[in-house]
Amino acid sequence: MRVSCLMLVTLRDDPAEAEIPSHKLLIRAGYIRRLGPGIYAYLPLLWRVLQKISAIVRQEMDATGALETLLPQLQPADLWQRSGRWAGYTAGEGIMFHLRDRHGRELGLGPTHEEVITALAADLLRSYRQLSVNLYQIQTKFRDEIRPRFGLMRGREFIMKDAYSFHANEGSLRKTYAAMDSAYRRIFRRCGLRTVAVEADSGAIGGSASQEFMVTADAGEDLILTSSDGSYAANQERAVSLAPEAIALPGGLRAAGAGELLATPGQTTIEQLSAAHGFDPSQLVKVLLLLARFEAGLRQPLLVCLRGDQQLNAVKLANAVSARLAPQHGVLLGIEPLSRELASELASKEGLQLDLDAIPLGYLGPDLEDAVLAQPKISLGLDPSAASSGTATGGAARAAAPLPAAAPHLARSFLRLTDPTAAELAAFVAGANKLDQHRLGASWKGLKLQPEIVDLRAAQPGDRCQHDPSQTLAAARGIEVGHIFQLGRKYSEAMQARFTNEAGAEESLWMGCYGIGVSRLAQAAVEQNHDADGIRWPLAIAPFEVIVVSASAQDPIQVQLAEQLYQRLRDAGIDALLDDRDERAGVKFKDADLIGIPWRLVVGRGAAQGQVELVGRSDRQRRDLAVEAAVAALLDLIPPARCGLQ
RNA sequence: CGGGGCGUGGCGCAGCUUGGUAGCGCGGGUGCUUUGGGAGCACUAGGUCGCAGGUUCGAAUCCUGUCGCCCCGACCA
Missing domain, CATH: 3.90.960.10 (YbaK/aminoacyl-tRNA synthetase-associated domain)
Structure with missing residues (x-):
């Protein structure tokens, strides 16, 4: 792709609407534009990033045997009434956009797809012989957030990968849950993210075990608590700890x-x-x-x-x-x-x-x-x-x-x-x-009370850990990019999704569900990978892998060599971008840094002598190389880095 | 929903206190010069000052209402 054809619009000033670095950078570098609160257009550059993330998600999901599908976003209310979530999602939290069609039928715009998928499962999955299956999709979700904020972090329309698994028994569910756990760890690692897996509350989705994957970043909306040895990590909503010892009341009972x-x-x-x-x-x-x-x-x-x-x-x-x-x-x-x-x-x-x-x-x-x-x-x-x-x-x-x-x-x-x-x-x-x-x-006895005891206290940073009182909990902020749940039979029972087991008896399906916020992940990656000059995309999800820049647009030798290099890299299967604009070198360098392409190949003064300069966006290392050596270096460096697992 | 803030060319902002018919920087266009880290000069286009009322000879500016957006909070009185 040529920058002259990319509809690239970068901004010099921070936009007034943005607060956190990733949000400012995505707007300044021409990745997103806001249309309304929590509603964003994904511009061509970001779309490439989202496609790359999606490809990684697909590879890892497919590797576990999951099946890709695409489900309706427009969902009849009665489905949600059957699961008992219509009221909670429309009246209570009011998280679901809902509407009436011309016949007066109520519909919701899907904030998630448990109902739809369970209805399908009830229809299609009849026998234990068909189990287990894991269906996933990558598509837009709608949530009428109380307060959308931080760009793609909490939008009202966002891209999510969601998967739903169906099983004949709990053991099979556990197995898939574990497979999703490791697939998720690979996905986030491949996307260049540092994440921590934490015990989580199941929230409105329901179910038993659940785990969140958090990108650690100061701008995170969640508070996570971790033990010093890293063996315990939980969302504060869920975290348990030992409270400090109480100080005995002087004088005791009266x-x-x-x-x-x-x-x-x-x-x-x-x-x-x-x-x-x-x-x-x-x-x-x-x-x-x-x-x-x-x-x-x-x-x-x-x-x-x-x-x-x-x-x-x-x-x-x-x-x-x-x-x-x-x-x-x-x-x-x-x-x-x-x-x-x-x-x-x-x-x-x-x-x-x-x-x-x-x-x-x-x-x-x-x-x-x-x-x-x-x-x-x-x-x-x-x-x-x-x-x-x-x-x-x-x-x-x-x-x-x-x-x-x-x-x-x-x-x-x-x-x-x-x-x-x-x-x-x-x-x-x-x-x-x-x-x-x-x-x-x-005292309780003295007041003639027998309290019903429930853990209701919020664990705090500095509390001693339950698993090892010699350790204390430390706090960190996190951005939730993934969440996996063992749903159990909550939805299958509500929606009558049953199968016939080996003994010929009818049973409710066991279910799991597994989400990744794809568009949120893209922004979280920026939040974790940027500097004063702009974004530093991990290579595996960068919109382009290398940008070829001729320092002078006037020098025909430079222009020609840049053109040749661009073609050669493309022919070699590299995602190359050519900055062919008639701009001064400084402008092109600034833009290249801002949009965050991992490698920059500069064709400058040395062009006539066959010398070019290769610069790494992340470490800022520059090396002067002969043309052939530069191409060889890129062909050597890029393909192995693509999968993001070195 | 409660609290706070802001709506002025495409973007970022000043002007408002003390009313007199709109300005700066960036960006856009044209020309000349410049050419390795967001160039210089000149010319140029572009704004019913969110919207609706009101006060006034006169409103971006004062008053009322309304709409929109941003931030903080929405659990411990």
Whole structure:
């Protein structure tokens, strides 16, 4: 390709829209253009990069026996209703773009393809003899992100490789999961990325085991925690660790563990309490009042206890709450702090009466009685079954007959969950459930409580590791470029995807799914490979492998030699670019550095003597070589570097 | 959704406080000179100052509304 024909438009100034280096560089170097928030055009240069990444992904996926396919992006709502995700994806997080066609049928633009593929599998896979299979596709996904940002990093339209495997048993799923794990490691290595594999939360996709592949970079949106020996790495959403030892409460239990009242006027935060009375935060029990909203209308108040010095991990909480109530009440739509604002919003929007004046915010103790949620005289929508009894229907049954959108109703008892750090305290300080008063020297037994214990605390950098307390966790930022899941039978059961096993019995398929953010990966590669002058593409995914530059466009000898070299390299199968523009040398050099072609072959002053200059973009090493030697060097260096595995 | 910021030639910005009919740098075009790290000179094209109201003799500038974009946050009161 000739630069004169490339529609290359580079910018001298940083664009105002971009914040992080990779985003600025991709725009400045002419790789992308923004059309709207989170919507980008992939210009010809970037398209070449994406094609190269895709080729690597294909090679590695095909090598594992996976089958490439292409699935619809326009997906009927009933598919998503059958899996139980329509409400969560449209109403709750609202991550799915959805629309009505001219007949009033609801459709979603695919943010992922579990539903589509499972419906196909249900149709096509009938016998254990057909298993296992792993189908993948590389295509555009749509997600209505709350806040798109950083260019291709979090776009509303992006390119993803997603794969879905189907198995007759869990062992087979594990095998494919392991194969995907190693294929992913090869893919990222071949793309020139430094990644770390971390334990991850399964999030909205669901399922059991899952692992994320993170490109380590300061601009990463995820916080990852790793042990010093590297044997443990997890997303902070998921990470576990040992909390620091609590400092025993001086004086221990009071009033046989019921605690003595302590006047604490205006002291509603852990900090204020500690400062006023000399407590260590680890001597306090922090009680959080939250409200969980469910698809089928349930509004469930939560009372969450943590040790005062610990932080809540919202993802762990959502998982715990969901596990307890989602089977009866549909998808968990969200959890919010139960404030006066929220209470008045509940009253005005959903007609639910909740009298927060009965609840002394800032002075809550773990023994806060359900009576505070008691129904006021006039109230609507009481559901006596919520939270306590409830009809126990299985997930499959629920999915087969989607829950009708029920009117919002408020549970009148708390779902109480306690983190071990709080549960293990022998004597603590907690709110007295009375304004301006706390209890000193209370205990769980003394308060006549049997806490339901769930890991809810956020692991922090510096915490000791569970697998080896002599090690501590360190934090790093990461960009998630890949995620693999063992889904199990969640979707196959919901969508009735069954096969006949060897014994002739019907069984639900075992599933796995495996994603790579292809367009995000391209930007992550820039984030990890750039310098003050521009991008430094790893050769395996660079849009071109070498750029031939004649220093002077006026010197016919140079121009001719550059032309010859360009032809020879192309004939030898090298992805060569020829900068044939009538520009000064400086302009061409700057552009070559900015767009980041790994090798630059300069035809300059020495052209008449058959001397050229070969410059490496990454290490900036320059070597003066005879023409033949330069060509030989490139033919020697480039082909082996292509697979990215040296 | 909450908070903050910004909308002025293709791009990056100034002008707004103190109203008087729009400017700088880059980029584009033409010509001459220059030619190994984003050249110089000259000429030139290109803007209903996001949009809609209002105040005023007069609005990019003041007021109101509206739309769009960017940043931070949206879990511990």
